[in-house]
Amino acid sequence: MLFPGRQTAFEQAVGRYFGDLYRYAYWLCRNRWQAEDVVQESLTRAWRAWPGLREERAIKSWLFTIVHREHLRSASSAPRARADENVPEPAFDPDPARTMELEAALRELPEDSQNALLLQVLGGFSCAEIAGMLGASEGAVMTRLTRARQALRRRLGPAENEPGVRQA
Amino acid sequence: MNCLDLRRAAMLDPRRLDTEALAHVERCDACRDFLAQALELEAQIEHALRTPVPHGLEARVVRNALESPRFTRRHALAAGLALATAAGVALLWKRNDPLALAGIDFVVFEEAQAIADAKPADVKVLARVVREMGVSLPAQLGEIRYVGTCPFDGLTAHHVLVKTPLGKVTLLLIPSRPLASRAVASAHGFEAAVVPAAVGSVAIIASTPRSIARAETLLKSG
Numbered sequence: 403m404l405f406p407g408r409q410t411a412f413e414q415a416v417g418r419y420f421g422d423l424y425r426y427a428y429w430l431c432r433n434r435w436q437a438e439d440v441v442q443e444s445l446t447r448a449w450r451a452w453p454g455l456r457e458e459r460a461i462k463s464w465l466f467t468i469v470h471r472e473h474l475r476s477a478s479s480a481p482r483a484r485a486d487e488n489v490p491e492p493a494f495d496p497d498p499a500r501t502m503e504l505e506a507a508l509r510e511l512p513e514d515s516q517n518a519l520l521l522q523v524l525g526g527f528s529c530a531e532i533a534g535m536l537g538a539s540e541g542a543v544m545t546r547l548t549r550a551r552q553a554l555r556r557r558l559g560p561a562e563n564e565p566g567v568r569q570a
Numbered sequence: 571m572n573c574l575d576l577r578r579a580a581m582l583d584p585r586r587l588d589t590e591a592l593a594h595v596e597r598c599d600a601c602r603d604f605l606a607q608a609l610e611l612e613a614q615i616e617h618a619l620r621t622p623v624p625h626g627l628e629a630r631v632v633r634n635a636l637e638s639p640r641f642t643r644r645h646a647l648a649a650g651l652a653l654a655t656a657a658g659v660a661l662l663w664k665r666n667d668p669l670a671l672a673g674i675d676f677v678v679f680e681e682a683q684a685i686a687d688a689k690p691a692d693v694k695v696l697a698r699v700v701r702e703m704g705v706s707l708p709a710q711l712g713e714i715r716y717v718g719t720c721p722f723d724g725l726t727a728h729h730v731l732v733k734t735p736l737g738k739v740t741l742l743l744i745p746s747r748p749l750a751s752r753a754v755a756s757a758h759g760f761e762a763a764v765v766p767a768a769v770g771s772v773a774i775i776a777s778t779p780r781s782i783a784r785a786e787t788l789l790k791s792g
């Protein structure tokens with residue numbers, strides 16, 4: 403091994419973020435097999451570019467950005483897959499009916515709103531960071547996030563108190 | 571902060587409210603209820619998004635990534651040793667050709683957006699361009715996943731993304747860019763070569779030199 407330190411650093415970074423990178427790919431692709439391909443391609447690419455990467459704190463957003471780009475590349479000709487039937491057994495769920503309805507609602511979000519929400523909830527990124535990653539303005543990201551939650555809330559939340567729309 | 575501001579902030583990110591928003595919630599019952607509902611929905615959203623990760627996937631993906639060929643290590647080291655004995659360390663690293671490097675930058679920074687923004691392109695136009703440039707795109711090159719035109723290095727390039735047995739290959743056909751000789755670059759985990767055609771030139775960008783060599787051979791096979 404020529405660069406054991408680099409390999410260890412790569413494995414550690416991947417270990418920290420792998421679950422959420424996979425979930426991000428899964429929700430972008432909406433299909434387990436495509437998600438696995440996207441994650442494989444992304445991390446292969448990340449490892450190739452690894453020695454050139456200096457900024458430790460930027461690694462997480464860099465990895466998520468690669469997954470997003472790889473998804474766009476892989477989705478460029480193939481139509482977006484419908485929901486995957488063969489998902490692994492989920493963990494214990496106190497309210498499976500509601501989770502299913504929420505998953506359906508998440509799938510129906512417009513792509514840009516869904517992507518911003520995924521980066522915020524799974525990646526833990528701020529609006530400014532998401533804006534930088536997607537090449538969008540911070541205002542546009544804020545609009546997408548608000549619209550995503552409004553749509554989810556309309557479908558699943560309490561009927562009263564429609565937020566952000568009515569002058570309270 | 572008023573109730574509307576609070577609700578806007580909660581719809582943006584209910585888990586990261588600032589102190590002003592939290593102070594408002596302390597003294598406003600309606601917003602306290604609203605925030606409680608928003609946080610409950612947020613927990614459900616997170617639960618739904620936390621899809622289980624398939625067993626063993628991480629180990630498999632990391633192993634494959636680490637085992638993928640890397641020009642920068644083995645090849646560069648071998649080339650470096652040979653050169654160092656013959657010509658000295660000063661000649662060890664060949665400079666990246668700017669046009670080839672621009673091809674890599676295109677793939678890393680612009681390709682995804684170009685594909686996302688593009689309208690469906692006419693494959694007949696591509697066939698004509700290919701013919702006029704005196705190159706070929708044989709079926710054995712791989713499955714063409716995307717065809718479009720895009721600005722590249724101040725000119726118009728015909729952008730083709732091919733899924734080959736050796737991984738994805740990006741081709742930029744630039745009829746209006748004549749080139750005297752082949753040039754290469756290596757950056758961001760990609761390799762690129764720009765090769766002269768009968769008319770214009772073609773930039774080939776891929777993950778490995780082997781993948782480039784295969785595409786180049788097939789392009790010239792016509």
Ligand SMILES: [Zn+2]
Binds near residue numbers: 594599600601602
């Ligand atoms: Zn209030």
